[in-house]
Amino acid sequence: MEQRIERIKKQLHSQSYKLTPQREATVRVLLEHEEDHLSAEDVYMLVKEKSPEIGLATVYRTLELLNELKVVDKINFGDGVSRYDLRQEGAAHFHHHLVCIECGSVDEIQEDLLEEVEKVVEKEWNFYIKDHRLTFHGICYRCRDEKTSE
Amino acid sequence: MEQRIERIKKQLHSQSYKLTPQREATVRVLLEHEEDHLSAEDVYMLVKEKSPEIGLATVYRTLELLNELKVVDKINFGDGVSRYDLRQEGAAHFHHHLVCIECGSVDEIQEDLLEEVEKVVEKEWNFYIKDHRLTFHGICYRCRDEKTSE
DNA sequence: AGTAGTTATTATAATTATTATCAAATTATT
DNA sequence: AATAATTTGATAATAATTATAATAACTACT
DSSP: OHHHHHHHHHHHHHTTOOOOHHHHHHHHHHHHTTTSOEEHHHHHHHHHHHOTTOOHHHHHHHHHHHHHTTSEEEEEOSSSSEEEEEOOTTOSSOOEEEEETTTOOEEEEOSOOOHHHHHHHHHHSOOEEEEEEEEEEEEOHHHHHHHHTO | OHHHHHHHHHHHHHTTOOOOHHHHHHHHHHHHTTTSOEEHHHHHHHHHHHOTTOOHHHHHHHHHHHHHTTSEEEEEOSSSSEEEEEOOTTOSSOOEEEEETTTOOEEEEOSOOOHHHHHHHHHHSOOEEEEEEEEEEEEOHHHHHHHHTO
């Protein structure tokens, strides 16, 4: 945890940004909820628990900044809010998501899976891929299990 | 065009919805701009040209309805607005997109490309895939050509 | 054709997420 | 310590979308 914060601090410094207490508090919340997909409002609420004086605008600004630095990825699952997802350290690409249409859960797939597809797209469409977003909508293993045991 | 409207009409009727003049005007705009990725506001403006009496709320409701019927897919490219994209008739899955970070263009990929990936996801993650969203962000062939000719 | 009942529409108000503004606070620099 | 630059917090503004309520259009039945 501390090492990751240290590395994020260096990343900020390299672009002449500072890791202010507010930014650090926000990063800590993101690290503590790595498996979740928090909205700005969610992050705000959680940061407030430890740092009640923080303002909502600061959280938005910090998330925007972290997005620029590619520390987090901003993603939208179609429910009208942007969500912020920590990128795996050193990951070249954003990971994928499984959104369950029954229970609303969001699971992550860290495996690339798209290497071949991207080769085809780069070649056939002459498109230089910098990033991607891949989300599957369907029924997760938990909901499937429930159904078979009914 | 007329045949497609006729088929959409039937789809509506099969769920006991009607193809009102406003709904028809909206569908016509979508068909006439099949290659575009219009926001609700865009659609509203275009429908107004032919049917100036239509209300914005009706456009929203119609788009929502068409989305339910899987006539259009709602998609968000991260710019804060939902866009509505006609699904190819009879297409099992939503098509993919190439978003250019230089010029903002959005191109479509009709090929499936994900068959193998989806097999892996279904098997390895025990996730029953009903739909997907795949978008690549990068530099389109037009912007690449510009650069090499500079 | 006439009435009752349903469905859809319009105009507008309300809501929600996000961004902009600006004075005050903090931090860095001389 | 004084000055300059950056960041923050509170709040106002904006933008997209949804809710509301009165009206209009259509349907079914007599």
